[in-house]
Amino acid sequence: MANEGGIQATIEASPDEIYDIELEHSLLEANEKLAKENRALLDQHGTTAIDFMGAIGSGKTTLIAKLVEKLKGKMGVAVFNGDATTSNDADAIAKQNVPVVQIATINGCHLDANLVGKGLRKIDIDKVKLLFIENIGNLICPAEFPLGSKARVVVVSVTEGPWMVRKHPHMFLGAQLVVINKIDMAKAMDVSVEDLASDVHKLKPDIKVIPTSCKTGEGIEKVAAALLAV
Amino acid sequence: MHEFSIAASLVEKLSEFLRENPDKRICEVRLEIGELSHIEHDQLRFCYESITKETPLEGSSLKIDKVEAFVECPHCSYRGRPKYWDDILAGAPVVTFQCPSCDKTVEETQGKECAIKSVKFSQIQPVPS
Numbered sequence: 001m002a003n004e005g006g007i008q009a010t011i012e013a014s015p016d017e018i019y020d021i022e023l024e025h026s027l028l029e030a031n032e033k034l035a036k037e038n039r040a041l042l043d044q045h046g047t048t049a050i051d052f053m054g055a056i057g058s059g060k061t062t063l064i065a066k067l068v069e070k071l072k073g074k075m076g077v078a079v080f081n082g083d084a085t086t087s088n089d090a091d092a093i094a095k096q097n098v099p100v101v102q103i104a105t106i107n108g109c110h111l112d113a114n115l116v117g118k119g120l121r122k123i124d125i126d127k128v129k130l131l132f133i134e135n136i137g138n139l140i141c142p143a144e145f146p147l148g149s150k151a152r153v154v155v156v157s158v159t160e161g162p163w164m165v166r167k168h169p170h171m172f173l174g175a176q177l178v179v180i181n182k183i184d185m186a187k188a189m190d191v192s193v194e195d196l197a198s199d200v201h202k203l204k205p206d207i208k209v210i211p212t213s214c215k216t217g218e219g220i221e222k223v224a225a226a227l228l229a230v
Numbered sequence: 231m232h233e234f235s236i237a238a239s240l241v242e243k244l245s246e247f248l249r250e251n252p253d254k255r256i257c258e259v260r261l262e263i264g265e266l267s268h269i270e271h272d273q274l275r276f277c278y279e280s281i282t283k284e285t286p287l288e289g290s291s292l293k294i295d296k297v298e299a300f301v302e303c304p305h306c307s308y309r310g311r312p313k314y315w316d317d318i319l320a321g322a323p324v325v326t327f328q329c330p331s332c333d334k335t336v337e338e339t340q341g342k343e344c345a346i347k348s349v350k351f352s353q354i355q356p357v358p359s
Binding site: 018019020021022023024025026027028030109110112140141143144145166169170173202203204205206207 | 232235236239240243247257258261266267268269315318324325326327328329333334335343344345346347348349350351352353
């Protein structure tokens, strides 16, 4: 009896007819591969990329703007602004006359290496020594998606309350630098900068924590120095 | 909701398996998810069920094995399970990178997995006519 082509029926298998195969396959592999490609491209051009992560309103954009202001006269800088919908952040930085790429994730909750790779093709990397990548305001999802940056910075501000570090511990484990922002508001918020820093150090004892205020300028110089040292 | 991207990547890989093996039907998929990954198991299951609805993968069961975190200390050579922050106000103790032995920063050696471990399938047999 010849079997004609095509599936003719489905028969439920009994347990002894079920086969098992090992299929080692990482589900994050695609992003990790692209992140490595981004990193190789950046290294090849002598560019250091820094990924800024933090909640909405933690002050990532203002901090980046202050750092750009401080560093743009000394070296080529560029900024990628990730945002779900608006170009507010990109517009704010573009005023400083440095190359800016707006990455709209639409409904996405994090930047991924593919989007950053597309951004890298839009700028003249040879002229950029330091690339700031502002991730989406989200303290969970970006942790799983490396972008190819050399360091990840978490920005947490006192206006988010005293428990921000405890509420999002995983984000800090993967970071190389933590900025505690808006310290000029600490007293009004009744939030202790020292307690926030101590929480970070409980999670990762050796990590550098820099308190900043974009309003008074305190700590900005230290953040710039830390980024140039990564 | 990065669980959706992960579920989509899982379905893509399984569909690829089915394209290469059109005579097989997937009954069960076993994943390994590390303690240090930020993946919510129930959300991942929900996303998987939603994406596979009305596809050849519908009804396949998703089993998730949790992989424990292990760390290694570059300062004092400690190797083993990480230190947990017990009174962190979270629903469960949280892994820290503080060395249980010398209090300095450790590095992870295991626990970030997010992978398909194995697939159970049955053979679709043509009915003799």
